[in-house]
Amino acid sequence: MINPSIEAVNLSKQFGSFFAVSNLNLKIEGSKCVGFLGPNGAGKTTTLKMFTDLIRPSSGEALINGFNVHTHKKEALESVGTLIETPEIYPSLTPREALMMIAEIRGVPSRDRNNRIEEALSEVRMKEWIDKKVGKFSKGMKQRICIASTLLSNPRILLLDEPSLGLDPRGMSEVRDIVKSLKNKERLIFMSSHILSEVSDICDEVAMIDHGKLIIYDTISNLIARVSDGENIVEVGLQRPIDTRIVTKTITNLPGVYSTEKKDDKNLRIRFTGGLEVQERILSDLVKLNIGVISYRPASSELEDAYLKLVKRTL
Ligand SMILES: Nc1ncnc2c1ncn2[C@@H]1O[C@H](COP(=O)(O)OP(=O)(O)O)[C@@H](O)[C@H]1O
Ligand SMILES: [Mg+2]
Incomplete structure (x- = not known):
């Protein structure tokens, strides 16, 4: 089996004199999940559209498994499932009926269609809804049906454009769980x-x-290490106010600690250099100080910080 890539x-897309995508060079290969991250208007959808031949590059090439998407569309897109602009599913159809139409359009052999539809719906955990009308489904459920539609031809590569966009928090978390479970298959x-x-x-x-x-x-x-300089x-x-x-x-002089900031009487932010071992040792040292530690967790904004720093650098 070939390695998906x-x-x-040098991929670019110009709208008039405006570059929506500018000289992009990027090669991704192997079975893994890669996030294509950027603020609104960054050029993500435009890039994905060039990878599916929905729009033509102004210059440069988009290649899938080594095939140029525009000049060798069939070979390039043969093992690709895409979700770019989410289609509305006709509300009076059931998932089986809707996916049957899509399977036909995609050229899934007729004898395989029923099986593929059932497998795809199981992958998005919607099998028990196979014969219910889509009109009654939540947005998250509809999106899972759309994701199932991308799986019908058993693709090795999935290109998904903001799959959780526009969903409520529950729908978002459902769709995230589904994407996570799709990862375990031999897919890019x-x-x-x-x-x-x-x-x-x-x-x-x-x-x-x-x-x-x-x-x-x-x-x-x-990425986090690069931007945070380690x-x-x-x-x-803390349970009680700290002196x-x-x-x-004391705390600022613990091994590995770089600086300590008192957010308020009972909350500290400790900067340290090093990995998990250092993090563990600092906790054990703090406990020994008997200062009333009741919680200890990595600042969740690490990646957020990295992201903002990187985006700022390009302004
Ligand atoms: N058909 C188009 N005509 C003119 N400008 C466009 C067109 N499509 C996208 N753009 C512009 O290109 C930029 C990138 O858009 P897009 O790829 O949709 O970004 P993202 O998906 O990252 O939010 C935006 O500034 C957008 O307004
Ligand atoms: Mg977009």
Whole structure:
């Protein structure tokens, strides 16, 4: 089985004199999930449309499994499932009926259609709804049917454009769980999102784009390390107010600690350099100080910080 790959080579799209995508070079290969992250208007949808031949590049190439998407569309898109502009499913249809029509259009052999539809619906955990009318479904359920439609031809590559956009929190978390479970198959998933926490939750790697330009392509942990210069933060909650002298004299001098900030009497932010071992040792040292530690957790804004720093650098 070939290694799935998608590649942009000097890929650009101009609308008039405006570059929506500018000289993008990016190669992703192997079975993994890569987040395509960037603020609104960054050029994510435009890029994905060039990867599916919905629009033509102004210059450069979009390649899938080595085939140019525009000049060798059939070979390039044969093993690709795409969800770009979510289609409305006719409300009086059932998932079986709607997917049957799509399977036919996609050229799934007629003898395989029923099986493929059932498998695809199981993958998005909607099998028990197979013969119910779509009109009664929540937005999240409809989106899961749309995701099932991308799976009908059993693709090795999935291109998903903001799959949780416009859903309520429950729908978003359902769709995220589904995308996570799709990862376990031998697939390359390339999923755009403007939501950082979504990408860090689901994906192994991230390609970040802003103003049509690629800013970084790396693993999520490397990205954080690169931007934070190896510096990490934990937030510490205390049961009782802490004496400022203990903060400045004792805690700041613990091995690995770089600086300590008192957010208020009972909350500290500790910056340290190092990984999980250092994080563990600092906790054990704090407990020994008998200052009333009741919570200890990494600052959740790490990736957010990284993202903002990177986006700012390109302004
Ligand atoms: N058909 C079009 N004509 C003119 N400008 C467009 C067109 N499509 C997208 N753009 C512009 O290109 C930029 C990138 O858009 P898009 O790829 O949709 O961004 P994203 O998906 O990251 O939010 C935006 O500034 C958008 O207004
Ligand atoms: Mg978009």
